[in-house]
Every structure is written in structure tokens, then in C-alpha cells.
Amino acid sequence: MPSERLKVVVTRRLPEAVETRMKELFNVTLRDDDRPMTRDELLDAMRNTDILVPTLTDQLDQSMISAAGDQLKLIANYGAGVDHIDVHTARQRGVLVSNTPGVVTDDTADMTMALILAVTRRIPEGLAMMQSGEWSGWSPTALLGGRVGGRRLGILGMGRIGQAVARRARAFGMQVHYHNRRRLRSEIEDELEATYWESLDQMVARMDIISINCPHTPATFHLMNARRLKLMKPNAVIVNTSRGEVVDENALTRMLRAGEIAGAGLDVFERGSEINPRLRQLNNVVLLPHMGSATTEGRLEMGEKVLLNIKTFADGHRPPDLVLPGML
Structure with a gap:
């Protein structure tokens, strides 16, 4: 799947440096504001993109993933935790899930x-x-x-x-x-x-x-x-x-x-x-308002891992931070 044709949707605002690199590498749709997507917005994104970049505020349950478009092939999560993603259903649909472990x-x-x-x-x-x-x-x-x-x-x-x-x-x-x-x-x-x-x-x-x-x-x-x-x-x-x-x-x-x-x-x-x-x-x-990972350095490193996972997948290889059901 050539990276220049790869459609990517990002569900929340990310650090500017990460968004800039996304625009350089992919056909990416970014958020204009930082409010979480509604369920309908998420469904629309999942039906019309190759790769979704969600965060922990996006609940991707069985019904959501089951309704995704056939072209969705990777959920590249921005964050280490994946309890908001039904990884089992994703795997059954042939959708890979990656995360960003270790950086925070x-x-x-x-x-x-x-x-x-x-x-x-x-x-x-x-x-x-x-x-x-x-x-x-x-x-x-x-x-x-x-x-x-x-x-x-x-x-x-x-x-x-x-x-x-x-x-x-x-x-x-x-x-x-x-x-x-x-x-x-x-x-x-x-x-x-x-x-x-x-x-x-x-x-x-x-x-x-x-x-x-x-x-x-x-x-x-x-x-x-x-x-x-x-x-x-x-x-x-x-x-x-x-x-x-x-x-x-x-x-x-x-x-x-x-x-x-x-x-x-x-x-x-x-x-x-x-x-x-x-x-x-x-x-x-x-x-505290979920500040545990809230450092500039950590957020940038999370973005770098997301970019690496997507780029590796786009080049036809297994994402380095692939999440398997057996890991949960």
C-alpha cells in the first residue's frame, strides 16, 4: 500500500511537530479543534480511511469496529493503553492495532x-x-x-x-x-x-x-x-x-x-x-486531570512511535508496536 495514497484520520489534536510530519508523509485529515469526536464522526472516519489514529477518549467497541469500512487496515493508537479498543474484533476483521509503549x-x-x-x-x-x-x-x-x-x-x-x-x-x-x-x-x-x-x-x-x-x-x-x-x-x-x-x-x-x-x-x-x-x-x-503522561517530551515521543508504526505498515511490514490479543 503506497504511503502517498494512504488515508489517515487523526481523532484529536496532536503536538504541532507530529501533525506537520503526518502531513508530509500521508494524506491525513487532522482536527481543527480538540474536542473528542462523536460516535457518528468516528464511524464516518472508520468507513472512509485506511488508518485511524485514536486516543483513549475514543471508544472503539465491537459494534464500531464491525461497522468500519473494508479499507481500514490499521488502528495506530496514540497512547500505550488499548482498553478502549476491541482488539479481538479488530483482528477478526483483519485490522491491526498498534500502540506507543514505554515512552511515558x-x-x-x-x-x-x-x-x-x-x-x-x-x-x-x-x-x-x-x-x-x-x-x-x-x-x-x-x-x-x-x-x-x-x-x-x-x-x-x-x-x-x-x-x-x-x-x-x-x-x-x-x-x-x-x-x-x-x-x-x-x-x-x-x-x-x-x-x-x-x-x-x-x-x-x-x-x-x-x-x-x-x-x-x-x-x-x-x-x-x-x-x-x-x-x-x-x-x-x-x-x-x-x-x-x-x-x-x-x-x-x-x-x-x-x-x-x-x-x-x-x-x-x-x-x-x-x-x-x-x-x-x-x-x-x-x-489530578489525567496528567501522568503530560510532558512535552512524552507526547512528542508518542507521536514519533505512531508515525513509525504507520510508516512501517505502509512499507509492507509489521508495525513494531503491534498489539496482539494474547498480550491483553
């Missing part, structure tokens, strides 16, 4: 540590006090938080990002524990000084901080459900920079309100931008 590992791990510090040291409360003009001076007992050094950090999901979080946590003097679908090789465990827990329940019950770093799949939906959240120590905190669906948000909100969990730092939410209003009212919760 450090950015997301940095944000995880930022949330851990923000929650345990009560940074947003101090910020709000300063911005409101309520601060009257230093006090020995004001805004007392907790020291992170020596605390037990339980990482749920020890892939690239989980391991990057572990390295940062060790630098802060934290004890690293983890639960993963598969145990890491012994040399990686030794490097990270990480303790493996086969039982997630047992790990959760013993940790001071839980960090969610696993992808959203059918197997991880509400992995931190009400029963498991109740296993957490009352003085423990939970941080999520992965996918909101992994945590039962309503159960978490109830427990935070009741003081059964000390605090939470959340960059992702179960229903996207529809956040439980009761969660917004809590001063022991730090909420």
Missing part, C-alpha cells in the same frame, strides 16, 4: 511519586491555605503529615511503570513490595529490592501505600473492590495513575469519607471525567 514510563512514575508525596505530606491543604490567605504563620502542630522513608509501598502491576516507581521509591527509602500476574526474574527483584506477594489480599492488608500500576482488562476491573479496600490499614493511602476502572470508586469514596482509609491520590477515574462529586469534597484526596 518515567513521566507516569514521576507523577506517582508526586501523588504519594502530595497525599502523605498534605501539600494541597497547605497550598489551599496559602492561596486563601488563611496562613498566619508556622506552628509546631499544623498540617502534620507522614514521612515516606521506611514505609511499605505495595505496587499492583510490576511492568515498566511499576518498576520505575519501585526505583524511585527505593531512592526515598521506602520498602518495595509488589503483586503481579507473573513474578519477576530474581535478578530484577534483587535490583529493585522488591518483595513478591502471590496473594494480593495479604499484600494489601500489610502496606502503608498502595500504588495502582496495572492496565485495565476484564481481569483487573474493580481488582481493588470494596472487600479488598477494606483490607487496607486505616492509616494507609492509595494512589492510582493507571486506569480508574481498576478501583471501585464509589467504595473508595465511602471509605475515605468514613476515615477507613487515610487518603488517596488519583490521576484517573472510573467514569472518565465524570468524577464522584463526594470525592471532590474530601481534603484527604488529591485529584
Whole structure:
């Protein structure tokens, strides 16, 4: 399929440098504004293009992919997570799916540590006090938080990002524990000084901080459900920079309100931008608007991977970041 004839539709605004390169390489349709496409707009795009470049805001379910045009041959996702794409149906239709793994590992791990510090040291409360003009001076007992050094950090999901979080946590003097679908090789465990827990329940019950770093799949939906959240120590905190669906948000909100969990730092939410209003009212919760991967460097590198996946496919080869159903 010659690249000069390749029709590409991009569903959201991308960094200018990425869009410029797209225009140089392909017959590309870009967005004039940054609002998400409607379902009808997505369907129209999928029926009239060779390659779709979606983002996590585009829900490409079974019915959407089944209604795509026969010429659609590649969904080159701008982002690492593909839980918004029905990869199985795409493969059945002969449509390849690629993603952009690895490029936001450090950015997301940095944000995880930022949330851990923000929650345990009560940074947003101090910020709000300063911005409101309520601060009257230093006090020995004001805004007392907790020291992170020596605390037990339980990482749920020890892939690239989980391991990057572990390295940062060790630098802060934290004890690293983890639960993963598969145990890491012994040399990686030794490097990270990480303790493996086969039982997630047992790990959760013993940790001071839980960090969610696993992808959203059918197997991880509400992995931190009400029963498991109740296993957490009352003085423990939970941080999520992965996918909101992994945590039962309503159960978490109830427990935070009741003081059964000390605090939470959340960059992702179960229903996207529809956040439980009761969660917004809590001063022991730090909420961020899905900023984990929001660095200029990361967004540009994501675009470069998308371009490489499309160009490799256009040249008749397998995209380097091809997503297979068995990987999910």
C-alpha cells in the first residue's frame, strides 16, 4: 500500500511537530479543534480511511469496529493503553492495532511519586491555605503529615511503570513490595529490592501505600473492590495513575469519607471525567486531570512511535508496536 495514497484520520489534536510530519508523509485529515469526536464522526472516519489514529477518549467497541469500512487496515493508537479498543474484533476483521509503549514510563512514575508525596505530606491543604490567605504563620502542630522513608509501598502491576516507581521509591527509602500476574526474574527483584506477594489480599492488608500500576482488562476491573479496600490499614493511602476502572470508586469514596482509609491520590477515574462529586469534597484526596503522561517530551515521543508504526505498515511490514490479543 503506497504511503502517498494512504488515508489517515487523526481523532484529536496532536503536538504541532507530529501533525506537520503526518502531513508530509500521508494524506491525513487532522482536527481543527480538540474536542473528542462523536460516535457518528468516528464511524464516518472508520468507513472512509485506511488508518485511524485514536486516543483513549475514543471508544472503539465491537459494534464500531464491525461497522468500519473494508479499507481500514490499521488502528495506530496514540497512547500505550488499548482498553478502549476491541482488539479481538479488530483482528477478526483483519485490522491491526498498534500502540506507543514505554515512552511515558518515567513521566507516569514521576507523577506517582508526586501523588504519594502530595497525599502523605498534605501539600494541597497547605497550598489551599496559602492561596486563601488563611496562613498566619508556622506552628509546631499544623498540617502534620507522614514521612515516606521506611514505609511499605505495595505496587499492583510490576511492568515498566511499576518498576520505575519501585526505583524511585527505593531512592526515598521506602520498602518495595509488589503483586503481579507473573513474578519477576530474581535478578530484577534483587535490583529493585522488591518483595513478591502471590496473594494480593495479604499484600494489601500489610502496606502503608498502595500504588495502582496495572492496565485495565476484564481481569483487573474493580481488582481493588470494596472487600479488598477494606483490607487496607486505616492509616494507609492509595494512589492510582493507571486506569480508574481498576478501583471501585464509589467504595473508595465511602471509605475515605468514613476515615477507613487515610487518603488517596488519583490521576484517573472510573467514569472518565465524570468524577464522584463526594470525592471532590474530601481534603484527604488529591485529584489530578489525567496528567501522568503530560510532558512535552512524552507526547512528542508518542507521536514519533505512531508515525513509525504507520510508516512501517505502509512499507509492507509489521508495525513494531503491534498489539496482539494474547498480550491483553
